[in-house]
Amino acid sequence: MSTSSLSSTFLLIAFFVYCIAFLLFVVSIAGKRWGHNDPERHVKKWGNIAFSFAVIGFLSHVTFFFTRWYEGGHIPTSNMYEFMTFLGMMISLAFIIVYLLYRTPVLGMFATPVSIIIVAYASVFPHDIQPLIPALQSYWLKIHVTTAAAGEAFFGVGFAAGLMYLLRTVNYQGTSDKDRKEQRGIEFTLFVLLIIVGFVTAIFSFNASGYHAQFSEKVTFTDKSGQEQTIDQKVDYVLPPLFKPYQAEQIEMKPFLGMSTAPLEAPYWMKGANAGRKLNTTVWSLLSGIILYALLRLIARKPLGAVISPLMGGIDAEDIDEISYRAIAIGYPIFTLGALIFAMIWAAEAWGRFWGWDPKEVWALITWLFYAAYLHLRLSRGWQGKKSSWLAVLGFIVVMFTLVGVNLVIAGLHSYAGV
Known part of the structure; x- marks a missing residue:
């Protein structure tokens, strides 16, 4: 080993x-x-x-x-x-x-x-x-x-x-505005923790299933001489792409729930490396957290x-x-x-x-x-x-x-x- x-x-x-x-x-x-x-x-x-x-x-x-x-x-x-x-x-x-x-x-x-x-x-x-x-x-x-x-x-x-x-x-047990505000504050904190748990669960689940998608996007940068250069960069997704990179071309994508192409595109104003993938990850984290929280609430009924x-x-x-x-x-x-x-x-x-x-x-x-x-x-x-x-x-x-x-x-x- x-x-x-x-x-x-x-x-x-x-x-x-x-x-x-x-x-x-x-x-x-x-x-x-x-x-x-x-x-x-x-x-x-x-x-x-x-x-x-x-x-x-x-x-x-x-x-x-x-x-x-x-x-x-x-x-x-x-x-x-x-x-x-x-x-x-x-x-x-x-x-x-x-x-x-x-x-x-x-x-x-x-x-x-x-x-x-x-x-x-x-x-x-x-x-x-x-x-x-x-x-x-x-x-x-x-x-x-x-x-x-x-x-x-x-x-x-x-x-x-x-x-x-x-x-x-x-x-x-309280019903005053103060009590309800405190109850909502704690519930929000627990929800934030569940977002992280949901994100980790989603990543491991799709990794275990072998899910993969890949796009090619153009990246512009300034080289050492001060000249702008544009290259094609491949972006790999391990979560189904709800958002593809801005103006990117799809190379491959494993179908998910009948979805064979990304339905949405990251907005043009989102800058930085892998901005589209990061937006996709953020949305998936929120969705996973909401689903996990809803399931626990359904089980607990409170x-x-x-x-x-x-x-x-x-x-x-x-x-x-x-x-x-x-x-x-x-x-x-x-x-x-x-x-x-x-x-x-x-x-x-x-x-x-x-x-x-x-x-x-x-x-x-x-x-x-x-x-x-x-x-x-x-x-x-x-x-x-x-x-x-x-x-x-x-x-x-x-x-x-x-x-x-x-x-x-x-x-x-x-x-x-x-x-």
């Missing part, structure tokens, strides 16, 4: 062990409602078992990381597949650290799915080990990316705890938040709020070092300037300012409880847009990360 296939095997093991840990955390929390004589003992016992599986999953994840590093000859954080798997590993590490501090099994029921979703999302990107492009051939790659991801990982744990707090405290909320009964809301705050407080200085200070030093070495208003730089600054505002409002204005938790949830949505949306939708100097 080659090292690359061995590393992939360890990642697969980590993924399934994370899933087992999640199910055991659910048993730990939900099982106390099954009529046990000593519910607290049940929670502690199964929580410890679940945590053990989470640690095993993390160790498998670490083994994947180092075996892939050995195979590629450089730290595996240079593209979306590698970075997202690394982020999933760091979220698991952040969860382990926070769990050891607070010993709260219910946190695992919300933190482990974040790692699971991110690892599953990473798996839709090409797995090939690629040589580093010149811009990444620097020791700052290790320093900048690892510290930035570590900070974001603690933000992810803060998000999980914040969402737990909201599910614990929002009144699902809002998803109302299904999960009873599991939070008996949990100290103040403890959860404190966990969310502490996780973000730990992550913020680490993120400041990695995403801003180290990033600017590397930018000065690579591009001759500390700051250039590249989209990724701008959104990293927006993320930093958002969490600065979170900490200011929490410490100086007394924004605790629901206000603080809503900010923790919204903040991680900003983080995910910075990681995914900016890399895959907005063109810039960091676009190589979306390969």
